[in-house]
Amino acid sequence: MLLEKAREFINTMYRELNYSQSAIDSRLDEIKNEIAETGTYRHTSEELTYGARMAWRNSNRCIGRLFWETLIVQDARDVETNEAFIEAINTHLKEATNGGKIKSYITIFSPDQPPTIYNNQLIRYAGYEDKGDPAEREITKLAQHLGWQGAGTDFDVLPLIYQLPHETQMRMYELPPELVLEVPIEHRNFPKLKELGIKWYAVPIISNMDLKIGGITYGTVPFNGWYMVNEIAVRNFTDSYRYNLIEKVAEAFEFDTLKNTSFNKDRIVVELNDAVYHSFKKHNVSIVDHLTAAKQFEHFERNEKQAERQVTGKWSWLVPSLSPTLVSNYHHGYSNEMKEPNFFYKKKAEKTGCPFH
Numbered sequence: 001m002l003l004e005k006a007r008e009f010i011n012t013m014y015r016e017l018n019y020s021q022s023a024i025d026s027r028l029d030e031i032k033n034e035i036a037e038t039g040t041y042r043h044t045s046e047e048l049t050y051g052a053r054m055a056w057r058n059s060n061r062c063i064g065r066l067f068w069e070t071l072i073v074q075d076a077r078d079v080e081t082n083e084a085f086i087e088a089i090n091t092h093l094k095e096a097t098n099g100g101k102i103k104s105y106i107t108i109f110s111p112d113q114p115p116t117i118y119n120n121q122l123i124r125y126a127g128y129e130d131k132g133d134p135a136e137r138e139i140t141k142l143a144q145h146l147g148w149q150g151a152g153t154d155f156d157v158l159p160l161i162y163q164l165p166h167e168t169q170m171r172m173y174e175l176p177p178e179l180v181l182e183v184p185i186e187h188r189n190f191p192k193l194k195e196l197g198i199k200w201y202a203v204p205i206i207s208n209m210d211l212k213i214g215g216i217t218y219g220t221v222p223f224n225g226w227y228m229v230n231e232i233a234v235r236n237f238t239d240s241y242r243y244n245l246i247e248k249v250a251e252a253f254e255f256d257t258l259k260n261t262s263f264n265k266d267r268i269v270v271e272l273n274d275a276v277y278h279s280f281k282k283h284n285v286s287i288v289d290h291l292t293a294a295k296q297f298e299h300f301e302r303n304e305k306q307a308e309r310q311v312t313g314k315w316s317w318l319v320p321s322l323s324p325t326l327v328s329n330y331h332h333g334y335s336n337e338m339k340e341p342n343f344f345y346k347k348k349a350e351k352t353g354c355p356f357h
């Protein structure tokens with residue numbers, strides 16, 4: 001089974017990279033022996049990098065896949081100590097943020113003995129009973145049980161909660177503020193928006209997925225791209241079960257009604273995208289608008305066709321949450337088959353909820 005998966009991956013990768021059949025055969029021989037001897041095998045750094053890039057290419061929910069070949073890999077497979085772990089996290093934050101010119105980046109820890117990261121993303125705001133991000137209430141409670149106390153604002157950056165292999169206790173780490181870039185949100189034409197004090201962090205670093213390459217599962221692989229504006233402006237800010245900001249923004253915009261037929265809710269959503277986009281740009285932080293992202297995805301589809309690969313996708317995720325019908329992916333379907341290498345949500349059982357609840 002492992003050998004089968006390894007074979008499939010090595011064949012695909014090495015052929016894409018135009019390796020000779022004899023190179024493929026000798027690498028497969030090596031892997032076969034290694035599996036016979038040790039029960040597993042270790043990817044070369046080229047395999048690790050290319051495998052992670054393929055996983056991005058195969059991510060059905062991602063509209064940003066045009067750039068799959070630019071993914072930078074930090075090989076942290078040999079990280080064991082707390083110092084080395086924190087160093088790898090800090091390096092990721094720094095390199096990926098890159099002063100605002102965000103780089104797509106992934107840190108890959110050991111497949112056999114990975115440290116566990118409990119956070120959904122490396123940077124995320126705490127969620128309290130009636131403040132902050134409701135999506136993060138569970139991890140916030142966990143942090144509080146471990147002795148953390150947030151300032152109690154809507155935007156308290158959560159500490160990193162993790163556990164090292166061979167240790168029985170969770171550890172907690174406050175991210176150095178200078179490594180957490182944030183953007184205050186304002187609107188060019190609605191100066192009062194600024195007074196709401198809303199902001200968002202620059203880099204979305206997913207930390208709750210597995211990466212599978214050639215039969216090997218990497219369980220701790222924080223990875224990031226850059227934001228598409230509507231992820232923040234539509235989903236994070238206006239979903240009723242997230243920051244739910246429509247009414248507050250209506251007041252800041254001095255709209256006198258939110259009646260359905262005034263179309264003011266829709267207007268607010270559009271203007272919030274304008275605000276988030278231009279606030280990021282003003283602070284020189286990478287971000288893409290939904291129309292450009294969709295164009296880039298069309299480009300990706302053409303590239304893949306050229307390479308004679310089928311593009312798989314999850315329609316409900318690929319269609320942007322702002323003006324969906326204005327972009328091409330709304331108007332056709334995708335096969336949602338999951339090719340490997342790929343990123344996978346962790347199974348419920350291993351899902352790292354708060355052990356105290």
Ligand code: ARG
Pocket residue numbers: 204206224225226227228231232236
């Ligand atoms: N939607 C998630 C959020 O708002 C981020 C998911 C990844 N997004 C990205 N552009 N790479 O935090």
